[in-house]
Amino acid sequence: MLEAREVTKSFRSGNGTVTAVNGVTMTIADGEFVAIVGRSGSGKTTLMNLLGALERPTNGIIIADGQDITQLSPRELVHYRGRKIGFVFQSYNLVPNLTSTENVMLPMEFIGVGKSERRTRARQLLEQVELTGVKQQRKPGRMSGGEQQRVAIARALANKPSIILADEPAGNLDSQTSSTIIDLLRGLSHSEGTTVIVVTHDATIADQADRMLQLEDGRLLPATQAAGEDVR
Amino acid sequence: MTTAGRGIRNAFRSATRTVSIILILGLAIGLAVVMLTAHRSVSDKIAATLGSVGNNVTIGPSGYSTGGLLGKNLTAADLAPIAHLHGVTGVDESINGAANTIGAPQNPCPKGATCHPAGGRHTIKLGSTNLKSPMSLAARRVGLACEPKPCTPPVSGSQQLYFTGSTQPTNPVNIGAATLRIVSGHAISGTTPADVAMVSTAMAKENGLKVGSTFTAYGKTFTVAAIFETDNQSADNTVVTPLPVLQRLTGDTGQVETAVVTVASLTELAATTSAIEHALGPEASVVSYTADAEKAVGALDGVKSIAVYSLAGATVAAVVILFLVMVMIVRERKREIGILKAIGASNGRIMAQFTTEAVTFTLLGLVVGAVVGVIAASPVTSALVSNTGASADTGTRGVFGAASPYLSHLTDINAQVGWGAILYGLAATVLVAVLASAAAAWMIGRIRPAQVLRSE
Numbered sequence: 001m002l003e004a005r006e007v008t009k010s011f012r013s014g015n016g017t018v019t020a021v022n023g024v025t026m027t028i029a030d031g032e033f034v035a036i037v038g039r040s041g042s043g044k045t046t047l048m049n050l051l052g053a054l055e056r057p058t059n060g061i062i063i064a065d066g067q068d069i070t071q072l073s074p075r076e077l078v079h080y081r082g083r084k085i086g087f088v089f090q091s092y093n094l095v096p097n098l099t100s101t102e103n104v105m106l107p108m109e110f111i112g113v114g115k116s117e118r119r120t121r122a123r124q125l126l127e128q129v130e131l132t133g134v135k136q137q138r139k140p141g142r143m144s145g146g147e148q149q150r151v152a153i154a155r156a157l158a159n160k161p162s163i164i165l166a167d168e169p170a171g172n173l174d175s176q177t178s179s180t181i182i183d184l185l186r187g188l189s190h191s192e193g194t195t196v197i198v199v200t201h202d203a204t205i206a207d208q209a210d211r212m213l214q215l216e217d218g219r220l221l222p223a224t225q226a227a228g229e230d231v232r
Numbered sequence: 233m234t235t236a237g238r239g240i241r242n243a244f245r246s247a248t249r250t251v252s253i254i255l256i257l258g259l260a261i262g263l264a265v266v267m268l269t270a271h272r273s274v275s276d277k278i279a280a281t282l283g284s285v286g287n288n289v290t291i292g293p294s295g296y297s298t299g300g301l302l303g304k305n306l307t308a309a310d311l312a313p314i315a316h317l318h319g320v321t322g323v324d325e326s327i328n329g330a331a332n333t334i335g336a337p338q339n340p341c342p343k344g345a346t347c348h349p350a351g352g353r354h355t356i357k358l359g360s361t362n363l364k365s366p367m368s369l370a371a372r373r374v375g376l377a378c379e380p381k382p383c384t385p386p387v388s389g390s391q392q393l394y395f396t397g398s399t400q401p402t403n404p405v406n407i408g409a410a411t412l413r414i415v416s417g418h419a420i421s422g423t424t425p426a427d428v429a430m431v432s433t434a435m436a437k438e439n440g441l442k443v444g445s446t447f448t449a450y451g452k453t454f455t456v457a458a459i460f461e462t463d464n465q466s467a468d469n470t471v472v473t474p475l476p477v478l479q480r481l482t483g484d485t486g487q488v489e490t491a492v493v494t495v496a497s498l499t500e501l502a503a504t505t506s507a508i509e510h511a512l513g514p515e516a517s518v519v520s521y522t523a524d525a526e527k528a529v530g531a532l533d534g535v536k537s538i539a540v541y542s543l544a545g546a547t548v549a550a551v552v553i554l555f556l557v558m559v560m561i562v563r564e565r566k567r568e569i570g571i572l573k574a575i576g577a578s579n580g581r582i583m584a585q586f587t588t589e590a591v592t593f594t595l596l597g598l599v600v601g602a603v604v605g606v607i608a609a610s611p612v613t614s615a616l617v618s619n620t621g622a623s624a625d626t627g628t629r630g631v632f633g634a635a636s637p638y639l640s641h642l643t644d645i646n647a648q649v650g651w652g653a654i655l656y657g658l659a660a661t662v663l664v665a666v667l668a669s670a671a672a673a674w675m676i677g678r679i680r681p682a683q684v685l686r687s688e
Contacts, residue, residue, distance in 0.1 A: 045686060054574060054682035082576020089685065093571045097245050110576040155575065
C-alpha cells in the first residue's frame with residue numbers, strides 16, 4: 001500500500017516560494033491502477049517524483065509498504081528506487097548506446113542480479129511487451145516511439161517492483177499505440193498485482209484507470225468533484 | 233554489461249570526439265614520457281660519470297692542475313705521510329716517460345731548453361723502442377712543447393709511445409683512461425724490479441705481440457706479461473711498467489710524477505683533499521676529478537630541471553584536458569545520469585562508470601604517448617643536452633694534456649623509452665584519470681534526477 005499524508009512540496013523561485021504540491025493526502029491499494037490527472041503545472045509530476053523518492057517533501061510523510069520513505073538515508077533511497085519502484089517516462093529515457101536488452105538489464109545489474117539471469121529475464125520481459133527477435137538487439141535510435149516505450153515498460157518491470165510510476169507514458173505516441181501501452185500497463189496491474197500510477201492529462205487514459213485522482217494547484221480534489229470534471 | 237563495460241563503451245560513443253581527445257591526451261602524455269625519459273637518461277649519465285670518477289684525488293708537481301710549466305717531481309718520501317691521513321685507503325704512485333720508435337725522425341731537445349708535452353709535463357724522458365704506435369697518424373701528432381720560447385720542440389709528427397710506471401699498474405687513471413681490463417695474461421706487480429710490461433690490445437695487434445713476447449725500450453728487453461683493453465685511444469698508446477723499472481730507466485729513481493689517492497667515500501673526499509693539500513704544501517698540486525666532473529655535469533643538471541618542469545607541465549596539461557573533457561561529458565549526459573539514478577544506480581556506481589571512461593581515454597592516450605615517446609625521446613634529449621652547452625671540454629686537462637677521461641662522451645646520452653617510463657606513465661595515467669574525474673564525480677553527486685527529468 002502507498003500512502004501520502006499531508007504532503008507538501010515547495011520550491012524557491014526568483015520571486016518567492018512556489019508550492020507545487022500542497023497538503024496531499026491519499027492512499028493507493030496494492031494492485032490498483034490509478035490515474036492522476038490535472039492541468040499543466042498542477043503538480044502531477046512533482047507528486048510522482050515524491051512518490052518515487054526522487055525528491056523529498058517539504059512537509060508530510062509518504063509510506064510505502066509500511067515504510068516512511070521520507071526518513072530514508074540516501075543509500076536506502078537508492079535501494080527503494082531500485083527494488084520497489086519502476087519508472088516510465090514520457091520521453092522513454094532509454095540509454096542511447098545500449099540495446100533494448102541491455103537497457104532492460106540495467107536496473108537488475110544495480111541490485112546485483114547475475115549476468116545470465118539478467119539477460120534471460122530481459123528477453124522474457126521484452127517478449128512480454130511484444131518485442132522479439134532483432135528488435136531486442138536494436139538501439140533506441142533505430143526504434144519507433146511505441147517500441148521505445150515498450151522497452152521502457154520492460155525496464156520498469158525488470159526488478160519486479162511493487163509500484164510503477166508512469167509520467168505521461170503515452171504523451172508522445174499516436175492514439176493506437178497509446179491504447180496498446182495503457183492496455184499493457186493495466187494488464188500488468190491486474191495480472192501481476194503491481195500498483196500502477198499513471199500521470200496524464202488524457203481523459204481517455206484516465207477513464208481506463210480503476211480510480212482517478214485530480215490535482216489542481218497542488219491540491220487533490222475530492223473524488224466526486226474530480227469524476228465530474230474534464231481533466232483536459 | 234557491467235559498469236566498467238559501459239564506461240569503456242561510452243568512451244567510443246562519438247568517434248570524432250574520441251579520436252580528438254586521445255590525440256590531444258596522447259601528445260601531452262607523449263611529452264611527459266619524453267621528459268621522463270630525458271630526466272632518467274641524464275640522471276643515469278650523471279651518476280655514471282660521477283661513479284666512474286670514483287673517490288680519487290690526483291697529486292702532481294706544482295702547476296699540474298693548471299696545465300702550466302711544472303715544478304720538480306715529488307718523491308716517495310714526500311708522499312709517505314699521505315698514506316696515514318684519515319680517509320685515505322690507497323696511494324698509487326706513478327711516473328711517465330715517452331719513447332720514439334726506432335727509425336722515426338729524431339729531434340733532440342734543444343740545448344738549454346726544457347721540453348715537455350704540450351699539455352704540461354715536468355721533463356720529458358725520451359727513450360727509444362722497437363714498438364710501433366697503434367694510433368692513427370693524426371692522433372700521433374700529439375706534439376711537444378719546450379721552454380723558454382722560442383725553441384724547437386724535440387719531436388714533431390714522429391711515432392711516439394708513452395710509458396707509465398706505476399705501483400698499481402691496473403689503475404686506469406694512470407694512463408688517462410676510465411677503465412682498464414686485463415684480457416690476456418696476469419697483471420704485473422707495481423713494485424717488482426723485473427723488466428715486464430703490460431700493453432694494450434691495439435698495441436699488441438700493431439706489433440704482433442702476445443703474452444710472453446718481448447720488445448725493446450730504453451735499451452732494455454721487456455717481456456709482455458699482460459694485454460689490456462681501455463676506453464681511450466691515447467691510453468692504448470701507453471706501455472705500463474712497474475714504477476721502479478721506469479724510475480731506473482729514466483734516471484728518476486725515487487721520484488714520483490703523479491700519485492692517485494683513493495679515499496674511503498665520496499663524503500670524505502673534500503676533507504681528505506684539503507688534508508692532502510695541507511700535508512704536501514705548495515710544492516704539490518692536488519686535483520679531485522670529482523669536482524671537475526661535478527662542474528662538467530652541472531650543465532646536465534639544467535637539462536634535468538627543464539625535464540622536470542616540462543614533465544610537470546605536461547602532466548598538468550593532461551589533467552586539465554581530461555578534466556574539461558569529463559566536465560563537458562557529464563554536463564552533456566546529465567539527463568542520462570538522472571535516469572540511471574531514478575532506476576536504482578548509486579552515485580558511486582555512476583562515478584565508477586565515468587572514471588572508467590576517463591581511464592579508457594588516458595590509457596589510449598598513453599599508447600599514443602608511448603609511440604610519441606619512442607619516436608621523440610632520443611632527438612629531444614639530444615637537442616636539450618646540446619643546447620645546454622654540456623661538453624667534455626669543461627673538465628680539467630689531465631696527465632697527458634687531454635680532457636679528463638671521465639668526462640669524455642658526456643653528451644653522448646642514450647635516451648630510450650624503457651619499461652620503467654611506461655610503468656611510470658601508466659601510474660601517472662591512472663592518477664590523471666582519477667584527478668580529472670574528481671570534478672565529474674562531484675558534479676554527478678549533485679545531479680538531482682527529479683530536476684533533470686522535469687526539463688522533459
